[in-house]
Each structure stands twice: as structure tokens, then as C-alpha cells.
Amino acid sequence: MSKVFVNIALSLDGYLAPDGMTMNNPQYKNWGAKWGALMSWLINQEYFRKNLQFGSGGETGPVNDLVRSTAERIGANIMGKRMFDQGEASWPDEAPFHTPVYVLTTEKREPWVRPGGTTFHFINDGPERALELAREAAGSRDVRIAGGADVIQQYLNLGAVDELEIALAPVFFGSGRRLFENLRDPMPQFRIDRVLAGPAATHLRYVRG
Amino acid sequence: MSKVFVNIALSLDGYLAPDGMTMNNPQYKNWGAKWGALMSWLINQEYFRKNLQFGSGGETGPVNDLVRSTAERIGANIMGKRMFDQGEASWPDEAPFHTPVYVLTTEKREPWVRPGGTTFHFINDGPERALELAREAAGSRDVRIAGGADVIQQYLNLGAVDELEIALAPVFFGSGRRLFENLRDPMPQFRIDRVLAGPAATHLRYVRG
Numbered sequence: 001m002s003k004v005f006v007n008i009a010l011s012l013d014g015y016l017a018p019d020g021m022t023m024n025n026p027q028y029k030n031w032g033a034k035w036g037a038l039m040s041w042l043i044n045q046e047y048f049r050k051n052l053q054f055g056s057g058g059e060t061g062p063v064n065d066l067v068r069s070t071a072e073r074i075g076a077n078i079m080g081k082r083m084f085d086q087g088e089a090s091w092p093d094e095a096p097f098h099t100p101v102y103v104l105t106t107e108k109r110e111p112w113v114r115p116g117g118t119t120f121h122f123i124n125d126g127p128e129r130a131l132e133l134a135r136e137a138a139g140s141r142d143v144r145i146a147g148g149a150d151v152i153q154q155y156l157n158l159g160a161v162d163e164l165e166i167a168l169a170p171v172f173f174g175s176g177r178r179l180f181e182n183l184r185d186p187m188p189q190f191r192i193d194r195v196l197a198g199p200a201a202t203h204l205r206y207v208r209g
Numbered sequence: 210m211s212k213v214f215v216n217i218a219l220s221l222d223g224y225l226a227p228d229g230m231t232m233n234n235p236q237y238k239n240w241g242a243k244w245g246a247l248m249s250w251l252i253n254q255e256y257f258r259k260n261l262q263f264g265s266g267g268e269t270g271p272v273n274d275l276v277r278s279t280a281e282r283i284g285a286n287i288m289g290k291r292m293f294d295q296g297e298a299s300w301p302d303e304a305p306f307h308t309p310v311y312v313l314t315t316e317k318r319e320p321w322v323r324p325g326g327t328t329f330h331f332i333n334d335g336p337e338r339a340l341e342l343a344r345e346a347a348g349s350r351d352v353r354i355a356g357g358a359d360v361i362q363q364y365l366n367l368g369a370v371d372e373l374e375i376a377l378a379p380v381f382f383g384s385g386r387r388l389f390e391n392l393r394d395p396m397p398q399f400r401i402d403r404v405l406a407g408p409a410a411t412h413l414r415y416v417r418g
Contacts (some may be wrong), residue, residue, distance in 0.1 A: 010395075012388030012389065012399070012415070013223070013390075013392065014223040014387075041325065082215035104312070132325060168377075168413075170395055170399045170400055170401050170415050170418070172389065172392055172396040172398075172399075173396070174315070174392045174393070174394065174396050178223075180221065180222030180223060180381065181222075183381055183383045184383070185383065187380075187381040187382070187383050188381055190221070190379045190381075191379055192379050192406070192407075192408065192409070192410075192411065195404060195411050197401075197404035197406070198401075199401065199402075202401065202404050202411070203412060204411060205376075206379050209379070
């Protein structure tokens with residue numbers, strides 16, 4: 001059966017996103033610089049640059065291979081409404097998912113089809129229903145819980161996350177949206193599966209223990 | 210000049226200690242089991258077992274080498290009063306430091322000399338004065354900020370921490386004492402120096418960037 005996984009970048013102090021992150025004002029609370037520091041390991045990778053249409057070139061090597069293999073295993077994405085709203089304002093027309101994306105929201109909206117294979121489906125029936133739909137759509141590929149923090153927390157608390165992949169960057173945010181909050185007993189159980197030591201982030205992979 | 214460093218174990222959700230940690234009741238809020246999971250990478254290491262007088266034997270290898278080399282570089286320790294109080298109730302007579310230990314406290318107390326080279330000095334004049342004394346005592350060896358969280362935060366905010374060593378364990382506490390809180394701008398700047406991938410913890414070493 002396909003796996004359900006989380007793959008995110010995290011600041012050393014545990015934040016997924018800096019305080020004040022809004023696409024229309026990167027100067028606000030200096031969030032743009034903080035985000036850039038969090039993502040510095042990624043933005044020069046060849047696969048990422050191509051996918052976001054940043055241009056050709058870029059680094060190749062084990063980190064690029066990791067980025068590519070992560071993208072290629074995804075058959076469907078699940079995300080929260082806040083993440084979708086930020087992306088809607090910033091993704092290129094060819095949104096960088098190339099899979100069905102299930103957006104958890106109270107808003108009713110028809111599916112939004114983008115060029116390049118991304119279709120956003122707006123799900124009003126909760127995280128378990130979204131996961132059912134994502135599993136069906138993914139087939140033999142895997143389901144990625146894309147974010148934000150609250151959505152990842154919901155799936156951790158449902159015990160639905162098989163694999164947790166974290167790019168831990170040596171940056172402090174001081175405030176923002178923490179990834180690991182609101183977890184309930186029994187706590188999720190993971191074991192270390194693999195560590196890839198990159199120069200600008202440590203790529204930690206945990207599997208359900 | 211000698212370095213100032215932090216070397217601690219951290220849960221994956223960023224806690225240094227679980228909620229309810231008090232030495233006289235390990236069942237309370239299940240803290241004993243959580244602490245054991247956090248420290249499982251350490252408690253079977255030969256050097257640690259010998260130092261805590263847990264008995265002979267134990268694992269040898271790169272993690273044990275790391276534990277030994279960390280202990281051997283320390284010329285003085287600094288800790289908070291809460292950590293001292295917990296240790297006073299649980300350390301063996303031969304307290305496991307074998308250096309001067311500077312305890313940040315408002316309590317006035319004469320130095321407490323233990324067999325095996327550990328002397329606790331009770332410092333009422335704040336973290337900068339404690340660091341001065343620790344540096345003098347350490348000579349060419351290094352000063353370890355032992356904890357707890359609030360003391361480490363104070364030295365991070367003073368910009369005094371040269372090296373940050375974290376044993377990141379794949380365990381969730383859900384609540385407790387977070388390491389990285391109350392940090393002030395300008396945020397501490399670190400870069401990745403080394404990663405040792407152990408089976409039960411990932412040993413991350415950062416140096417001031």
C-alpha cells in the first residue's frame with residue numbers, strides 16, 4: 001500500500017514558517033530573509049529550480065537526488081487552506097505539484113485545474129476523508145501531507161503518518177508556526193531510518209516505529 | 210582561547226525535559242519513561258556507565274568515543290539551580306563532573322566539595338560573572354553550559370555560545386521544557402559543523418557562523 005509521508009524544512013528552533021509570513025510583504029518582520037535561510041539548501045538544487053521555473057542549471061548531487069526522488073514518489077498532496085492561499089498568490093501557472101492536491105477547507109469551491117497536471121480539490125469533510133481521496137488518487141504512489149503545521153499535527157494525531165522527513169536547517173526564527181505542537185497521547189512513535197548530512201541542512205528521515 | 214559549548218539531548222519536538230520531571234516520582238506524568246527514551250542512546254555507552262557508576266561493560270564505538278571526548282574537553286560546567294537540585298537528589302557521591310561547577314542561583318551557599326574532583330560553586334552575580342569564573346577555572350579546556358533550558362537561553366542571548374551540540378532523539382514529549390524559547394534578536398547564528406548518525410539519536414554539532 002502507498003505510504004503517507006511528511007516532508008518539510010524546519011528551523012533549528014522548530015518552526016515551519018516564520019512569524020508574519022505573507023506573500024505580499026516579504027519585509028514584514030523580516031520573514032522573507034528567514035524563509036530564504038530555511039530554504040537555502042533547496043533553492044539552488046537543479047530539480048527544484050526546474051520545477052519552480054526558476055531557470056536551468058543548479059546543483060546536482062545527493063541533495064538534488066533526494067529532492068527528485070521525493071517529488072517522484074508523490075501521487076497526491078494534502079494541504080491546509082492557509083498554505084493553499086499563500087501558494088495561489090505565488091505559484092507559477094503550472095503549479096509545482098503535478099498531482100491532485102486535496103485542500104482542507106470550509107470553503108466550497110469547484111476543482112481548480114492548472115496546466116501541468118495539478119488539480120486542486122477543496123474538501124469540506126475533514127482530514128480522514130481527504131486522505132481517502134488522496135490514497136485513491138495516488139494509486140501505487142505515496143501521499144504527501146504538504147502542510148501547514150496544523151494539518152501535519154492533525155495527521156500525526158490520527159496516527160496516519162508513516163514517514164516523517166525533515167530538512168533541519170541551522171537557522172533560528174525565534175517565533176512563527178511551530179511544527180510539533182498540540183500532539184496528543186499516545187504520542188506518535190518513530191525511529192531513525194536515514195540521515196543525509198548536507199552542507200546547509202541535515203536531512204532526517206524517520207519511519208513509524 | 211577555550212570554547213563555550215552546549216551539549217544536550219533533545220526530543221524531536223524540541224524539549225530538553227519532559228513535563229513533571231521530579232526525581233522523587235518517576236511515574237508522575239510518565240516522565241521517567243520519556244526521559245529514558247530521550248537518553249536511550251547514552252545509557253548503554255561504556256564511558257557513561259563508568260562515569261555514573263552504573264557498572265562495567267557497555268557499548269564502545271563512535272557514540273562512546275563522542276561521549277568520552279566531550280567529557281574530556283570540559284574544564285568547568287555552568288548550570289541552573291533547578292538542574293542542580295535534581296542532581297543533588299540523584300547523583301552518586303562522586304558527582305559525574307570532575308570539574309568546578311558554577312551554579313546560577315539566588316541562594317547563598319558555601320562551595321560544596323564532592324569526592325572525585327567536583328566542586329559546586331554557588332554564584333549570585335549573574336551569568337556573565339559565572340562565565341568569567343568558569344573560564345578562569347577551565348584554563349585551556351572548555352566551558353560547558355550544562356542546562357537547563359533557561360540557562361542555555363541566557364547564554365545564547367548573550368552571544369556567548371561558540372558550539373551547540375545536540376543529540377536529537379526520535380521521541381515526542383508533547384510538553385515539558387523547550388530548549389529554544391525566549392531567544393531575542395539578533396538571533397544566534399550557527400552553521401553545521403558535523404553530523405554523526407547514531408542508531409538511537411542523531412548527533413548534530415553546530416558552530417557559531
